[in-house]
Amino acid sequence: MDVFWSRGYHATALPDLLRATRLSRGSLYAAFGDKHSLFLLALDRYIAEAIARMDVELAPHRDPVDGLRAFLAGYVDRTSGAHGRRGCLLVATAMELAGKDAEVARRAAGFFKTMEARLVDALSRAKTAGRLADGVEPASAARILVCFVEGLRVVSKTAPARAASQATADALLDRFVT
Amino acid sequence: MDVFWSRGYHATALPDLLRATRLSRGSLYAAFGDKHSLFLLALDRYIAEAIARMDVELAPHRDPVDGLRAFLAGYVDRTSGAHGRRGCLLVATAMELAGKDAEVARRAAGFFKTMEARLVDALSRAKTAGRLADGVEPASAARILVCFVEGLRVVSKTAPARAASQATADALLDRFVT
């Protein structure tokens, strides 16, 4: 997973994969079939980890506004400094392959939908708790947040400045919660 | 430019470039040096076009809120349907190459800064005109908008739904302007 993450699909060559897995060519093909299947496996793992993180941050028993802050703080963290420069396997993959690879497109679309659903849930709970500013709709606010964090990953590829990202995320959330 | 845009840097092979430019191998190398230089030229053109569009949409003589609406409408348009699925050369490039290619990283960072500056300008004019909601800072709102539109490009790679994008963009702007 790490190799694809750091280099992207096309730029990752078999020798990179062999080094990373410490497998020989024969064993790797016996175990995973081909490069594409192995990539899909890596992508699935990446997505599963991301969803697991959200499930903790936005857990139902938690204060929803705290959850949203934790969610954004996580993205600020992952888009700062070296982490930020490394980028996001999912975003990179969506841009590089989603157009030509239906399997990849399905997974990316599914992930964005899942994130949106988790956010809608947290925002709805915030709304019933009276913590949402007037006129804020959970549905559209969730979509805004999805776009925001994914955009943060893009911009932070070249300008991974923690303080600015944190301030920006805070400013956005302040428009939503009271 | 179109070829790199549709396929990405690594996935664009010399034959694709020859077909697109209708040049022969010799002529192409005589004219542009190598694949990388040609790519940089394409990227510069893409960026120049994007900045030119912003200069029109966010022109100083125009009503700033109208300008912001036009700016967002442009992104909604470019992330809908087939346009959306095609994605954005700049975002794709930033994710694919910015990590390893300093020239590309410089250009991407410069573009994001330019967009942010144009937005700060428009938002400042809106603020002096009393069109900004209470507590909205042009600086942070501009950064939010940059992340939002670039995130829209990512999400729309796999779900280029015009109506949803438009509604989301409207909802975001509604949090800023009165």
Place this chain on the structure above:
DNA sequence: AGATATATAGACTAATTGGTCCATATATCG
């Protein structure tokens, strides 16, 4: 028209790509 410069097509190279295959080493089990 004829000399000269320029552009072209495509043969060619060296390196690299993803993928196959097999002889050998290493376990596992009786």
Place this chain on the structure above:
DNA sequence: CGATATATGGACCAATTAGTCTATATATCT
């Protein structure tokens, strides 16, 4: 210990990569 199954390394393959070079065609200019 000896037979059998499994895993391993790496030679090998065909296709493709970016890039070079030259013989020929096409302009251009006098």
